[in-house]
Amino acid sequence: MMSKSLSGIDLLHLTIDDIRRIFSVDDRGLLEEMAHAARELTRRQFGRTISLYAPLYIANYCENECVYCGFHASQKSMPRSKLTMEQIDKECAALAATGNRSVLILTGESRFHSSPQYIRDAVRIAARYFSYVALEVYPLDEEEYSELYLAGVDGVTLYQETYDRARYDELHLAGPKKVYDYRITAPDRIARAGIRHISMGALLGLTDWRRDVIALFEHVRSLERKYPGVEFGLAFPRLRRVADDIHRYQEVSDRDMLKIMCSARLFFPRVGISISTRELPQFRDRIIEFGVTKMSAGSSTRVGGYLEGENKYEDGQFEVFDPRSFDEVKAMLRSKGFDPVVTDWRNIVNS
Amino acid sequence: MDDKLIVGGREFGSRFFLGTGKFGDKEAMRKAIASSGSELVTVALRRIDLDETDESILSFIPGGTTIMVNTSGARNAAEAVRIAHIAREAGYGDWIKIEVISDSRYLLPDNQETIKATKTLSGEGFVVLPYMHPDLYVAKALVDAGAAAVMPLGSLIGSNQGLKMRTLIEVLIEEIIEVPIVVDAGIGRPSHAAEAMEMGADAVLANTAVADAEDPPLMAAAFARGVEAGRMAYLAKMGKERREAAASSPLTGFLYDE
Numbered sequence A: 001m002m003s004k005s006l007s008g009i010d011l012l013h014l015t016i017d018d019i020r021r022i023f024s025v026d027d028r029g030l031l032e033e034m035a036h037a038a039r040e041l042t043r044r045q046f047g048r049t050i051s052l053y054a055p056l057y058i059a060n061y062c063e064n065e066c067v068y069c070g071f072h073a074s075q076k077s078m079p080r081s082k083l084t085m086e087q088i089d090k091e092c093a094a095l096a097a098t099g100n101r102s103v104l105i106l107t108g109e110s111r112f113h114s115s116p117q118y119i120r121d122a123v124r125i126a127a128r129y130f131s132y133v134a135l136e137v138y139p140l141d142e143e144e145y146s147e148l149y150l151a152g153v154d155g156v157t158l159y160q161e162t163y164d165r166a167r168y169d170e171l172h173l174a175g176p177k178k179v180y181d182y183r184i185t186a187p188d189r190i191a192r193a194g195i196r197h198i199s200m201g202a203l204l205g206l207t208d209w210r211r212d213v214i215a216l217f218e219h220v221r222s223l224e225r226k227y228p229g230v231e232f233g234l235a236f237p238r239l240r241r242v243a244d245d246i247h248r249y250q251e252v253s254d255r256d257m258l259k260i261m262c263s264a265r266l267f268f269p270r271v272g273i274s275i276s277t278r279e280l281p282q283f284r285d286r287i288i289e290f291g292v293t294k295m296s297a298g299s300s301t302r303v304g305g306y307l308e309g310e311n312k313y314e315d316g317q318f319e320v321f322d323p324r325s326f327d328e329v330k331a332m333l334r335s336k337g338f339d340p341v342v343t344d345w346r347n348i349v350n351s
Numbered sequence B: 001m002d003d004k005l006i007v008g009g010r011e012f013g014s015r016f017f018l019g020t021g022k023f024g025d026k027e028a029m030r031k032a033i034a035s036s037g038s039e040l041v042t043v044a045l046r047r048i049d050l051d052e053t054d055e056s057i058l059s060f061i062p063g064g065t066t067i068m069v070n071t072s073g074a075r076n077a078a079e080a081v082r083i084a085h086i087a088r089e090a091g092y093g094d095w096i097k098i099e100v101i102s103d104s105r106y107l108l109p110d111n112q113e114t115i116k117a118t119k120t121l122s123g124e125g126f127v128v129l130p131y132m133h134p135d136l137y138v139a140k141a142l143v144d145a146g147a148a149a150v151m152p153l154g155s156l157i158g159s160n161q162g163l164k165m166r167t168l169i170e171v172l173i174e175e176i177i178e179v180p181i182v183v184d185a186g187i188g189r190p191s192h193a194a195e196a197m198e199m200g201a202d203a204v205l206a207n208t209a210v211a212d213a214e215d216p217p218l219m220a221a222a223f224a225r226g227v228e229a230g231r232m233a234y235l236a237k238m239g240k241e242r243r244e245a246a247a248s249s250p251l252t253g254f255l256y257d258e
Helices: A016-024 A028-046 A085-097 A116-129 A142-151 A165-171 A180-184 A186-192 A209-226 A254-267 A281-290 A326-335 B026-036 B077-089 B111-123 B136-144 B166-175 B190-199 B216-235 B251-256
Strands: A049-057 A102-106 A132-136 A155-161 A197-202 A231-235 A272-275 A294-296 A339-341 B005-007 B010-012 B016-019 B040-044 B066-070 B095-098 B127-132 B182-184 B203-206
Touching: A016 A209, A016 A254, A028 A254, A028 A281, A049 A085, A049 A132, A049 A326, A085 A116, A102 A116, A116 A132, A116 A142, A142 A186, A155 A180, A155 A186, A155 A231, A165 A180, A180 A186, A186 A197, A186 A209, A197 A209, A197 A272, A209 A231, A209 A254, A254 A272, A254 A281, A272 A281, A326 A339, B016 B026, B016 B216, B026 B216, B066 B077, B077 B095, B077 B111, B095 B111, B111 B127, B111 B136, B127 B136, B136 B166, B166 B190, B190 B203, B190 B216, B203 B216
Parallel strands: A049 A102, A049 A294, A049 A339, A102 A132, A132 A155, A155 A197, A197 A231, A231 A272, A272 A294, B016 B040, B016 B203, B040 B066, B066 B095, B095 B127, B182 B203
Antiparallel strands: B005 B010
C-alpha cells in the first residue's frame, strides 16, 4: 500500500499533529489519497463486511436540560413513557423477527424512571433475543456496570458530546449530566467492569469539530493503552439543525465528515466505526467504503416504535433520515459488494 | 504424489487451510473453498447464527470439509474454553482453533493463556490447534499440553506482510517434530505461502488475502498451488542458497594437486 501522501504525510503512521494539519487544510488530493488508504485498510482489517444493529428505546424520561436534544426535561410537549418488561419482551420479539441479532438499548437519563435495575432487567430480556446487546444510557458507577455486564451487556456507547469543558457547561443547563468529570471518566469504569466494547464519540457541531475530534482521538488512544483488551468503537454523530443563532452550532460538511472518518480509520486501524440512521441514505451508502464497520438499519427512535409500526419516525429523539427497512439495507450492502453481518458476537458470560 | 498431512488423526490431501471471515459475499467464499480444494476451514463461533437461517455461514461450506471453530473474542483461557464448549454443544464438532487475544489494536495472541486453554480442551477430547506467537518454549509447552498442531503467526493478522517471523518459525520447524506446524496470519500472497512451505512448514492458513482479492475463488486456487509448489520444493530438497558463486576451482583444491 502506498503510504506517503502528496503532502508528505505518512498516512499509515499518522500522528495527532498530522491529523491537526489534515483538519486545517482543504486539500482535495490529500482527501482522495486518504479515502483510498482508509478503504484499503478497512478491507484488510475487517474484510468486505458491515455489521448491522438497531436501537431500541425503552424509556424517554429525562432529567437533563441539553439544549440540543429533543428529549430534554422541560420539553413538555414530548410524550413521556417507559416500557414495562412485558412490553420490552414484545418489542424485542418484533425487532428480532426482522432478522436483527444486535440491539442497542437506550433510555433517557432518569435514575427514577429508568433505574439501573430497570435497565438490567431489560438487558436480561434482550439477551434472550439478540446475540449482541449494547447500552446507550447515562453514565453509571463501576459496580453498576459490573452488574450489567453479568446481566448480558456486551457493549456500552457513551458520547462525551463535547470535550470543551466550558462549552459543555454552557450547553447542559441542568440535570445530572452537567457533571463533566463523571461522564468523561465513565469509559474507565466500563472497562474496569469487564465490558468488552466501548463506543465513544462527540456530537459534532456543538463547537469547533476539529478540537473535539482531536480530543476524542487522544482520549481513545490513552484508553487503548490502559485497557488493551477492550475493543473501542467510534461514532461521529453530527447536529442536523445548525440554523440556530442562540446556540451557535457549527456546520459539519460532508467533506469534513469524510476527513474525520478517514482519519479515524488511519489512526485506529482496528477500531469499529459506526454510522447511524441520522445520516441521509445517499451519504451512508457512499461513506461505508471508507472505514465504517457498523450501521444501524430499520431503526425506530421512538419508545415502543417496533410494535406500533405506524408513525414510528415521528417524535423520536432525533429524526431518522434513513427510513429503509432491515432487508432494504442488507440488499443495498450486497449490491455494493459487502456482506451484511447480522451475527458477530456470542455472549459467553451468561451462556 | 502420496504426501498426506495428518492432524489430530485425520488425513488431509490439501495443505492449504482457509479462514471464512471477511468475504464480501458468502457465495464467493463457497467457491473459494471449492476452487482451492481446501479440506479444512475455520469459522468464528461469533459469526454462526445459532438459529441457523438460510444465510448462515455454515450452509455455504461444502460437505466433507472439516470445520474448525475458532475462539475469536476470547480474552483469556476461561473464555476460550467456554466458546469451545458452546461450539461442541451446538454440534459443531471437536476441532478448535484457539485464539486468545487480549489486545485489540494488534491482535497478538496471548501465549500463556493459550497454553492453559490448550491443556484444558485437549484434556476434554478436543482437537486443539492453537494460534501463537512463535516462541520455542511456548511451542514445546503447547505440544506437552496436547496441541494437535502449532500455528505460529507469519506476521500481524490481516497485514499481508508475509513471513516477518521467518527466523523464529524456522526454529519451530527444526525443533517441533511431534506435531505439524501450520503458518497462520499475515500470509498476503501465494508466494508467501510457497515460501513457508519451502521452509518446511506442514500447512498454511490464509484468509484476508483471499477474501480481499477481486476474485476470491481464483486467488484461493492460486494459494493452493503456491502451497503445493512450496511443498514439492521442500520434498525435492532444494539446493541451498549461496552467498557467493560457487568457485569452479575450489579454494582448497591445492591440497589435492599433486
